[in-house]
Amino acid sequence: MAEKKKIILTGDRPTGKLHIGHYAGSLKHRVELQNSGEYDKIFIMIADAQALTDNADNPAKIRQSIMEVALDYLSIGIDPSKSTIFVQSHVSELTELSFYYMNLVTVSRLQRNPTVKAEIQMRNFETSIPVGFYTYPISQAADITAFEATTVPVGEDQAPMLEQTREIVHKFNAVYGETLTEPNILLPDNRACLRLPGTDGKAKMSKSLGNCIYLSDTEEDVRKKVMSMFTDPDHIRVQDPGKLEGNTVFTYLDAFSKTEHFAQYLPEYANLDELKEHYKRGGLGDVKAKKFLNSVMQEELAPIRARRAEYEKKIDQVYEILKSGSETAKQTAAKTLDKVKHAMRIDYFHDPAFLAEQKQRFE
Numbered sequence: 001m002a003e004k005k006k007i008i009l010t011g012d013r014p015t016g017k018l019h020i021g022h023y024a025g026s027l028k029h030r031v032e033l034q035n036s037g038e039y040d041k042i043f044i045m046i047a048d049a050q051a052l053t054d055n056a057d058n059p060a061k062i063r064q065s066i067m068e069v070a071l072d073y074l075s076i077g078i079d080p081s082k083s084t085i086f087v088q089s090h091v092s093e094l095t096e097l098s099f100y101y102m103n104l105v106t107v108s109r110l111q112r113n114p115t116v117k118a119e120i121q122m123r124n125f126e127t128s129i130p131v132g133f134y135t136y137p138i139s140q141a142a143d144i145t146a147f148e149a150t151t152v153p154v155g156e157d158q159a160p161m162l163e164q165t166r167e168i169v170h171k172f173n174a175v176y177g178e179t180l181t182e183p184n185i186l187l188p189d190n191r192a193c194l195r196l197p198g199t200d201g202k203a204k205m206s207k208s209l210g211n212c213i214y215l216s217d218t219e220e221d222v223r224k225k226v227m228s229m230f231t232d233p234d235h236i237r238v239q240d241p242g243k244l245e246g247n248t249v250f251t252y253l254d255a256f257s258k259t260e261h262f263a264q265y266l267p268e269y270a271n272l273d274e275l276k277e278h279y280k281r282g283g284l285g286d287v288k289a290k291k292f293l294n295s296v297m298q299e300e301l302a303p304i305r306a307r308r309a310e311y312e313k314k315i316d317q318v319y320e321i322l323k324s325g326s327e328t329a330k331q332t333a334a335k336t337l338d339k340v341k342h343a344m345r346i347d348y349f350h351d352p353a354f355l356a357e358q359k360q361r362f363e
Helices: 020-036 048-054 059-076 094-105 107-112 114-122 137-146 156-176 219-227 248-256 259-265 273-283 287-314 315-343 352-361
Strands: 006-011 041-046 085-086 152-153 184-186
Touching: 006 020, 006 137, 020 041, 020 059, 020 085, 020 107, 041 137, 041 315, 048 137, 059 085, 059 287, 059 315, 085 315, 094 137, 094 315, 107 114, 107 248, 114 137, 114 156, 137 156, 137 315, 156 184, 184 287, 219 287, 248 273, 259 273, 259 287, 273 287, 287 315, 287 352
Parallel strands: 006 041, 006 152, 041 085, 152 184
Antiparallel strands: none
């Protein structure tokens, strides 16, 4: 028996430019996975159909963000020769799969999904929840299973969504026979990357809160945002002891700094632990820590910024990457849909046995 292929499915909602929270939490890891050579196929989805579930009255926002997200993907190092980038709405098979999977999930189970509950609360939907948004876990199951994904790299907050996908796979296979592939979750290695806070210290980066550092930000934009970051409000004088908990500067240093950065930008410290100890005992100012973080961030973002500038000159090429990727994704999903319909015995006009059965019934 042939060894099962290792396949990744991941993606983002196109509701604006991507920021370093996306980068630290998943994008950087995707590039590492892509270049590891461990995976047979990698599908990266621009989830525009899902984004419309809570932006139905603003389709222009989604339309404008498609190319922004594609540019962000290419600028961080996603390689279209190694990864298939596609647009969700152009793979209609995903919608049909969602429709069949809806029969395998109860309303009460959707209501218990912690991610759905948190998102509904965040958007103040209460009783006015769009059905499309409410059934997102089912749509996500369709996205994942359509490509027979074995691995789904996501943030910790998305774990309940993946668990629901696994439940749908189990239920389908129990009812209709072994057909769908059960996916596994892959979390970021760096705990600091699981949930990068906004520059203002708020728990989540949000375009509406204006607390994001975007991958496409200029060098000066990044510097200004880093220098205005939330730290320890009680650390008023340089000599005051400082707290690391809730201190955004040190959370970002946990996520992005490396030992070699100290030799280059802050040689009086051997590593981040030494810097933290000095800050905790007092005698280290916020400005010095922020300047160091700015150097670290600029080094990380400079090549991304440069690649984006090059791709912005070749929008025709980016368009073709998306179009070709969507065609490849559609072909792949169509094969899964055929298997699903065959397992459910609703492939009437592709199954010769159907006509033979009916003729026998009416003889």
